[in-house]
Ligand SMILES: CC(=O)N[C@H]1[C@@H](OP(=O)(O)OP(=O)(O)OC[C@H]2O[C@@H](n3ccc(=O)[nH]c3=O)[C@H](O)[C@@H]2O)O[C@H](CO)[C@@H](O)[C@@H]1O
C-alpha cells in the first residue's frame with residue numbers, strides 16, 4: 540500500500556488550481572441514470588470515488604467515456620437503457636454515495652435494489668431519510684437481506700416532504716426522483732450545500748423544473764422525461780479549504796484559483812478572526828497570515844452555510860499549533876474525531892468530551908508514522924506533517940486518493956517536502 544512521506548518546516552508558496560468537487564461530481568454522475576441521452580460533465584476530478592461511481596454506473600448499463608486530463612477532464616455518460624436495477628454490496632460498501640443511484644433508477648424503471656451502505660468510520664450513517672422521502676413520493680420500500688428494495692409500478696407521485704433533519708444525500712436522492720414524478724413535489728428543510736445546488740442546476744439544464752435552488756425549500760414540477768446536457772462540476776470547496784488552512788498553518792501564501800470564495804464563507808470568516816488575511820482575486824482568492832501567529836478560534840460544524848464537517852479535522856490540525864485554546868464541536872457525525880489520537884501522537888494537546896474537543900495550541904508538533912480511518916482525518920495529518928519537526932509518514936493513502944486529486948503533486952509544487960512512497 541502506498542504511503543505519503545512529509546518532512547515538515549517549509550511554507551506553502553504559490554498557486555493551486557482547485558479541482559471539481561467530489562461531492563458534486565458523484566450525484567451528478569448518478570443523475571445520468573435519469574435520461575437515455577448523454578450527460579457531459581466537465582471539470583470531473585480524477586479520484587478513486589469517481590472511478591467507483593463509474594464502475595457502479597457501468598454495471599447498471601451506463602456507457603461512460605472519459606477524455607482529457609486535469610481541468611480539461613470530461614466525462615460523457617449515456618444510460619440509453621438501464622440493464623440492471625441492482626446496486627451490489629461489493630460496490631456500495633466501498634462508497635456510501637452509491638446510494639444516490641436509488642432515486643434515479645426507481646424513477647426511471649419503477650424498481651431499484653440498492654445494498655444498504657452500512658456505517659463507516661465517521662459514524663452510523665443511516666439512510667432512513669432517503670427511504671422516507673421516496674416513500675412520500677409513493678414508493679413501496681422493503682428491506683430484504685441487506686438491500687433496499689423500492690418499487691413504484693405506477694410511477695412516483697409528487698408530494699410535500701419535510702426533512703426532520705438536514706441531509707445532503709437524501710435531498711439529492713429525492714430531488715432526482717421527484718424530477719420524473721407526476722405533479723409537484725415540495726422539499727422542506729432541504730440541504731442547500733453548493734453541491735446540492737450544482738446538481739439542481741444540472742437537472743434544470745436536463746429539462747427538470749426546479750425552483751428555490753439555494754434555499755431550504757425546493758419545488759419540483761415533474762416532467763415525463765429529461766434530456767442530455769453539458770455541465771461543469773462546481774469547484775471543490777473542501778479541497779480549497781484544506782489548502783487555505785495549509786497556507787496559514789505553514790505561514791506561507793497561496794493563491795487558490797478556480798473557486799469562488801463565497802463557497803467558503805464560514806471557513807474564511809473564522810480564519811480571518813484567527814489572524815489570516817484573505818484577498819479575493821478574479822478567479823479565486825489569496826490567503827496568508829495578516830501578521831505573526833494564528834489564534835485559536837471556536838468552531839461548530841453545521842449544515843451549509845455553517846462550518847462544514849468535512850473541514851473539521853483540518854481546522855483542528857491548525858488549532859493544534861495556534862496561540863491559545865480552541866473548542867471544536869462536531870454536530871453532524873457522532874464519531875468524527877478519529878484524527879485526535881493521531882494528532883496527539885504528534886504532540887498535540889487535545890481533550891475530547893462527547894462531541895466537543897478542547898485544543899490547546901503547542902509550540903511544535905513532532906513527525907511520526909500515523910494512519911487514519913477516513914479521508915479528512917488523513918488530510919489533517921498531512922497538514923500536521925507540513926509543520927511538524929522531522930518526518931511524518933501517513934499510511935493508508937487510499938483514503939486520500941478517494942477525495943484529493945494529485946495531493947502530493949499540488950503541495951510539492953508549492954514548496955512542500957512531500958512524496959508518495961509506492962507500497963510493496
Ligand atoms: C458524497 C457526499 O456528498 N458526502 C457528504 C454528504 O454525506 P451524506 O449525504 O451521507 O450526509 P448527510 O447530510 O446525509 O448526513 C447528515 C446527518 O444526517 C444523518 N442522516 C442522513 C441520512 C439519513 O437517511 N438519516 C440520517 O440520520 C447522518 O447520519 C448525519 O448525522 O454530506 C455530509 C454532511 O455535509 C458530508 O460530510 C459528506 O462529505
Ligand SMILES: C=C(OP(=O)(O)O)C(=O)O
Pocket residue numbers: 562634635636661849914915942
Ligand atoms: C465524508 C465524506 O465523504 P463520503 O460521504 O463519501 O463518505 C467526505 O467527503 O469527507
